[in-house]
Amino acid sequence: MTLQVADSYKIEIGPISQQHFDWLKGREYSGWIVFADENTVEDCLPLIEAYLPEDTPIIVAPEGELNKNLETCRELWEAMFEAGVGRRWCAICLGGGVLEDMSGFVASTYKRGIDFLQIPTTLLSMVDSSVGGKLGIDFNNVKNSIGVFNDPSGVWIDPMFLKTLPAREIRSGYGEIVKHALIADSGQWDQVKGITDLEAVDWSSIIPPSVNIKREVVLEDPFEKGLRKSLNFGHTIGHAIESYWLETEDRLFHGEAVAAGMMMESWLSTKLESLSGEDLKEITTYLLEIYGHQSVPESAFEQLLTLMRQDKKNEDSRINFTLLSAPGSARVNATAEPEMIVEALKWYNGLG
């Protein structure tokens, strides 16, 4: 299946084949370079290695969100220089969201930008970071706070890579599928909320409509001036929770933090928007069933509010939210007072 994103690029969903690489050859780059991380170089690279010239330089980045930083960028840029990468080269980025965001940023700034192609290997990166051109790294303790908007030359989504993933990674990525349904498509929400066993899902049928929701939102608002902020649902509180847990021992996965964020922001939606108590209950029950519950220590509340205040989406000093008026319908640019956010955190703790 092919989704046209812009004149310049398409998302291909389905098995990666020689045809894909023939297309890449047709673009006549001076060379290809592969970015992978410590995991994907082992588990995923072998699945496409046969299509690559033998002398293709492979640059391996350290794995994980904690390494999505300026220091790693420096290492990747240095490795590109060492490999003699020129401006007419193409970078093939093989990995999850962390690797895609960071290597895409590194490619977009190396010699003021070379082309790059994304092959997402996690569910999260297939349905989320593969569309929309958001690239970057964490900085100053704030997620994705340094980066650029830039489109890849193409995105190849092949569900075969999902077989290389642990169940917890799958569950993390699934959070964005739930989010896409909740903000934009009540029909998909009806379908999604019937899924309880993530190991039995036919991903090749679930991924395309979810990618398509994101694609439509992004096409209408590429630079996040308005509508695109709807994708932020669950993320104002979710990102803060993810950042907070990042430096603790049992860190949360992105989708787990966002699941908690979606519950709290649904609660805010019943206070500040028209979301019904019934819908809140249905959303909460479903998310708790899939993700369980993670208590938030009261001692963390102040730091969480500070992290929310640093969110890129804020204008002025108020904390910006995307809330739901109903399942399938989002309202951007809502704001909530710190006191009410604290109430939401307490309400969520009460669910545990």
Added chain:
Amino acid sequence: MTLQVADSYKIEIGPISQQHFDWLKGREYSGWIVFADENTVEDCLPLIEAYLPEDTPIIVAPEGELNKNLETCRELWEAMFEAGVGRRWCAICLGGGVLEDMSGFVASTYKRGIDFLQIPTTLLSMVDSSVGGKLGIDFNNVKNSIGVFNDPSGVWIDPMFLKTLPAREIRSGYGEIVKHALIADSGQWDQVKGITDLEAVDWSSIIPPSVNIKREVVLEDPFEKGLRKSLNFGHTIGHAIESYWLETEDRLFHGEAVAAGMMMESWLSTKLESLSGEDLKEITTYLLEIYGHQSVPESAFEQLLTLMRQDKKNEDSRINFTLLSAPGSARVNATAEPEMIVEALKWYNGLG
């Protein structure tokens, strides 16, 4: 005088006034922030300070090419966070090429990019870096090797800032004016080669046609696929010389290195293109009169060739040049063998 560069931005050449800042106010940013360097904060900021709100955060970067690096970017990003800069803010970049390139890059990547306005304060930045959207820093010992293409919201060129500059800075910037004439406008070359006293020049009449040459080239080829490379005349060897001298005690200014580069590349133009010996002599005589001569130690030749090989403009492993077929007419994508480049270096040394 106003030069329209793109739908989105204009270059204003002339005295900066309240009108300029009224236009900026009309864009309704959430806040303004000023980037300056150690010199411009003293010499130039006072000339516009009256137009700024009192609480405008001023971020001061260390001065000079040696500080145009990733470490300084880190400090500037941190300072932006500390000042609470949001996505709907505008950065006012007040400085020469180093400050403009670096702060523009920092603004273009902070929270995936905020708007920025350039107020160039040196002759070099007025006629060169103010047009064309090239932003970035030096990395791995290669000039401008990390960066992005991004347009400012506007460029305000006010020759009053030139009064704050030492004569050597003026002479450095003047090199680009000579270059613009040589690659694109034989009429301007005739005018330029009559200028011998740089302290007696009426800049308000010399700057606009020079900016306009660059503007026309950039508009035809914003991403340097072809024509824009003509601006590279003198820069393949010039950049290498500049990089080499960067770490010595008596470092060369950009325009001084490029003047030497233009002489050598003019010599290559007589070997590889149709530039006449007479034109070579005229160019060389003029540039020596303005810039004098700087011998290049033979022990540096190998390192210079290595630096040239790392130039962003190269494709494959060959060293790319822009040469002259005549004054006012350039040919891009010429290449020269290392042996011939060494000959050019020796020829240049013989002029001293």
